[in-house]
Amino acid sequence: MSHLHIPDGILPGWLIMAGWLLTALILAFSIYRTKSTELKRKIPLIGIISALMIVCMTIPIVPIAYHINLSVIAGIILGPALAFISIFIVDLIIAMFGHGGITVVGLNTVVVGAEAFIGFYLFQLFMAIIGRDSIMWSSGLAAVIALIISTSILVGVVYTSHINPEFVIGIEGGHPGELTKNADIPNELIRGINIKSFAKTILVLLGIGWLLEGIITAFVIKYVSRVRPDLILPQRA
Amino acid sequence: MDVAIIDYYANHGKSFLHKAKAFWKIVFTALVISSIILSNEFYMLLGIYISLVTVAVWTRLPVSRIITIAAYPAIFALIFAIAIWNGSWLRAGVIILKALAAALTMVLLIVTTPYPDVFNVIRPIMPRIIAEGLFVTYRSVFILLELTDELIKSLKVRGGITRRKYLRNIRNFSSGIGLLLVKGFDFSEKFYGMMNVRGYGGKISGQNTNMGMNRNDILAILIGFLIFGITIGTIYTKELLQLSTYVLLCSSLALVSSFIYKQFVI
Numbered sequence: 495m496s497h498l499h500i501p502d503g504i505l506p507g508w509l510i511m512a513g514w515l516l517t518a519l520i521l522a523f524s525i526y527r528t529k530s531t532e533l534k535r536k537i538p539l540i541g542i543i544s545a546l547m548i549v550c551m552t553i554p555i556v557p558i559a560y561h562i563n564l565s566v567i568a569g570i571i572l573g574p575a576l577a578f579i580s581i582f583i584v585d586l587i588i589a590m591f592g593h594g595g596i597t598v599v600g601l602n603t604v605v606v607g608a609e610a611f612i613g614f615y616l617f618q619l620f621m622a623i624i625g626r627d628s629i630m631w632s633s634g635l636a637a638v639i640a641l642i643i644s645t646s647i648l649v650g651v652v653y654t655s656h657i658n659p660e661f662v663i664g665i666e667g668g669h670p671g672e673l674t675k676n677a678d679i680p681n682e683l684i685r686g687i688n689i690k691s692f693a694k695t696i697l698v699l700l701g702i703g704w705l706l707e708g709i710i711t712a713f714v715i716k717y718v719s720r721v722r723p724d725l726i727l728p729q730r731a
Numbered sequence: 732m733d734v735a736i737i738d739y740y741a742n743h744g745k746s747f748l749h750k751a752k753a754f755w756k757i758v759f760t761a762l763v764i765s766s767i768i769l770s771n772e773f774y775m776l777l778g779i780y781i782s783l784v785t786v787a788v789w790t791r792l793p794v795s796r797i798i799t800i801a802a803y804p805a806i807f808a809l810i811f812a813i814a815i816w817n818g819s820w821l822r823a824g825v826i827i828l829k830a831l832a833a834a835l836t837m838v839l840l841i842v843t844t845p846y847p848d849v850f851n852v853i854r855p856i857m858p859r860i861i862a863e864g865l866f867v868t869y870r871s872v873f874i875l876l877e878l879t880d881e882l883i884k885s886l887k888v889r890g891g892i893t894r895r896k897y898l899r900n901i902r903n904f905s906s907g908i909g910l911l912l913v914k915g916f917d918f919s920e921k922f923y924g925m926m927n928v929r930g931y932g933g934k935i936s937g938q939n940t941n942m943g944m945n946r947n948d949i950l951a952i953l954i955g956f957l958i959f960g961i962t963i964g965t966i967y968t969k970e971l972l973q974l975s976t977y978v979l980l981c982s983s984l985a986l987v988s989s990f991i992y993k994q995f996v997i
Binding site: 500501502503504525528536537538539540541545546548549550564567571579580582583584586587589590591592595596695699706709710712713714715718721725 | 811861909910
C-alpha cells in the first residue's frame, strides 16, 4: 500500500490538479503505446488483474493499516503501459467505495503506477543479472524496492503539499485569499502537516507490509510462471 | 468483500435515489463532495455527514450496513490523523469526518446506481480501452468472488491454512492468488469472447440515456444544492458560520424523524 488514503479536501487544489494532469498525460502515452496490441487479449487481462487488485486492496491488515496492492504483479504481467491503465481503473473503482478521496485518484494513479513501472524494470534487470531461474527472488526484490520508492514518492507528495501552507490554503492576500477571507480555518490546520512525524509513522508501519507484499509477489509470480508462463512478459517475449 | 451486496442494493432498491437518473446522482455526488472539500468547519462537516446518513435512511436500505461499508476509509484516515497529530482533536476530527463523509457520498451513489449506469455516464469522456476495462473489471470482480469462495474452502479442507505456520500460509495464500489470476483470466477471456460474438462493439447499453428530469432527479439535485449552498454560505459569510451548529441540529432532527418514520410508518 503506497497510495494516498488522504481524504478529499486535505491536499491543495494545485497538487490534485497536477496529479490529474500527469495521469492524463501518462494515460495518453500508455494508450498510444498499446495501440498495436490486440484488444481482445489485453482487455480481459486488464480486467482480471484490476479485479484482483480491487479484491486485495479492499482487505485491510488492520493492525498495520496496510493492504496489498499487487501493482508490481500488474507491472510484470501487463507491462508498464497496460499496468498504468489498469491501475487507473482500479483507483477509479475503489474511490467509488470511498477508499481514498475521488479527487486524489490522479495522484494515486501516479504513485501506484510508479510502483508498477519501477517493479517491471527492476524485475527485468534482476532476471538479467541473477538469471531466469531466480524468478522468485527477482520478483520479490523488485516488489520491495518498488514499494520503498513509491512510498518515498508518497511522502514527497505530502511534503510538497506543505511547502507553503499560506499560499496553498490562502491565508493571506492573493487569489487564494478570496477563498478563505471569511473562512474560519482552524489554526492547527493552517500549520500544515508535520512531515517528520508523517514520514516516521508511514515508514515504520509500512516496513512489515513491504516485506509481506514482496513475499506474496514472489510466490504469485513463481506460481504463474509454472502454470501459465506465457503470461509473464519476458518469457512471452 | 461487499461488492456483491452493493450490486444487489443498486439493482433491487426502490427509493427515490434508485429511481433518479445516474447523471443527476453524479451531479448530486459532485456537489456534496465539493462541499466536503471546501469546508474545514468541524460542525459543518458533522452536519453534512448526518445529512448523508439521513439520505441513507431514505434509500430504505440497511443503514448500518451502508455506514459500515463507508467507514472503511476511516481506518486509513485515522492513521493519517495520528501521523500528523499535533494535539488538536478538532483537526483530527476534521480529517476523519472528511474521509467518512466523502466515502458515504460515494457509497450512496453506488448502492443506488448499477455500475453499468455509472460507467455509461462517464463513458463519453473516457478512451475506449478504459471504458471497456472498467466494464470488464466490474464483471471480473464477480468471477473472482466466486473463485475466491471455492479457493478458501479448498484451502481449509486440505489444510492449506493452519495455525502458527505463517510462511506456509503465506505461500499457499499466494499460490491461491496466482490460481485466481490464471483461472480468472481464462474466464474473463471466454466472457469477453462471448460478448464479441454477441455483437459487443465497445458500447454498454444503459437504461436511462435521456437527460430529462423527473421528480426523483429534482429531489436529489435539491439536496445536493442545499448542502452545497449552506457550505458556500458558511465559507463566505462569517455570520452564517455561526449557523453551522444549527445545521448540525437540523440535520440531527431530520435523521431522528427519518428513523422514526422508517421504523413506525413504512
